[in-house]
Amino acid sequence: MLHTALRLFAQKGFAKTSTREIAREAEVNISAISYYFGDKDGLYAATFCEPMGGDANDLVAACNVPGQSLEETLRICMTSMIDPLKQGEIVRQCIQLHMREMLEPTSRWAEELERDIKGPHRAIAELLCRHLKVDRADDDIHRLTFAITGLSMQLYVSQDFIEAIxxxxxxxxxxxxxxxxxxxxxxxxxxxxxxxxxRAAIAQGTGTTERKPRK
Structure with a gap:
């Protein structure tokens, strides 16, 4: 039922997918949706977190293990972020669902942003601050954080291209x-x-790591 809902929500969006259609295609009684998920909103929420598995809190915790090297931490993060790719078609549907949610947002988008994106981003930025001996995350720490997490995200976005090439x-x-x-x-x-x-910025005595715009 969950996988059927994922496929239909990804294909048609939340508004255009009915619980009756989900139940029919999953070959279950429509009452099963209310029994297991409460309502359509509950089922939609479940399609965001359950099929791919994992927990953002685990990634945050991995970034704060005392004595763990940067390489060990980044390896745990990368493994955690791309391991769902092993699920094949389910992951493709999850990515399609997330892209549709960005184009046709419901309240789920704000919740996902807060739960699954901001927390890990903050944890990795703080990890980089500790490694680079920076007191607080500046723009370049955030740029670096986005660049690192983007390494894993491009696999999801480029999955069709990779499979074609x-x-x-x-x-x-x-x-x-x-x-x-x-x-x-x-x-x-x-x-x-x-x-x-x-290091080069400090050696040059600029007093800042930000590049000055050209005139």
């Missing part, structure tokens, strides 16, 4: 594990590039 890169769980390893290395390179840029 080099399908072996996403074909097996082992291939996805290899992505996690490579993305960890790429993320470390981004962090080192930012560290080098900050």
């Amino acid at each position: 080099r399908p072996s890169l996403l074909r097996t769980p082992r291939a996805i594990d290899t992505w996690a390893d490579r993305l960890t290395g790429y993320a470390l390179a981004l962090v080192e590039a930012e560290a080098a840029r900050r």
Whole structure:
């Protein structure tokens, strides 16, 4: 029932999908929706978090383990963020649902932003601050955070292109594990590039890590 709802919500959106249609295609009694999910809103909410699994709080906790190296932490984060790709078509439907929610927002978008996006972003930014010995996250820390998380997100957004050009890169769980390893290395390179840029700014005596606009 949940997977049927996910497919229909992703294809048609919340407003144009009825509980009667979901029940019919899932071959269940319509009362099962109210029994397990309360109502249509409850079922819609479940399609956002249950099919892909995982918990944003786990990622936040991983960023705050005492004594854990930056590489270990980034590896845990990357693995956590891309592991759902192993579920294949379900993940494709989840991404379609999230994109539709951005275009046709319900209250679910604000809740997802607060629960699954802001918390992990803040945790990674704070991790980078500690590693780069920055007192508080400035614009460049946030840029770096978005760049690092974007490494994993591009796999979801580009999934169809990857499968058309080099399908072996996403074909097996082992291939996805290899992505996690490579993305960890790429993320470390981004962090080192930012560290080098900050060192250069200090050496030049600019007193700031922000580039001045050209006249």
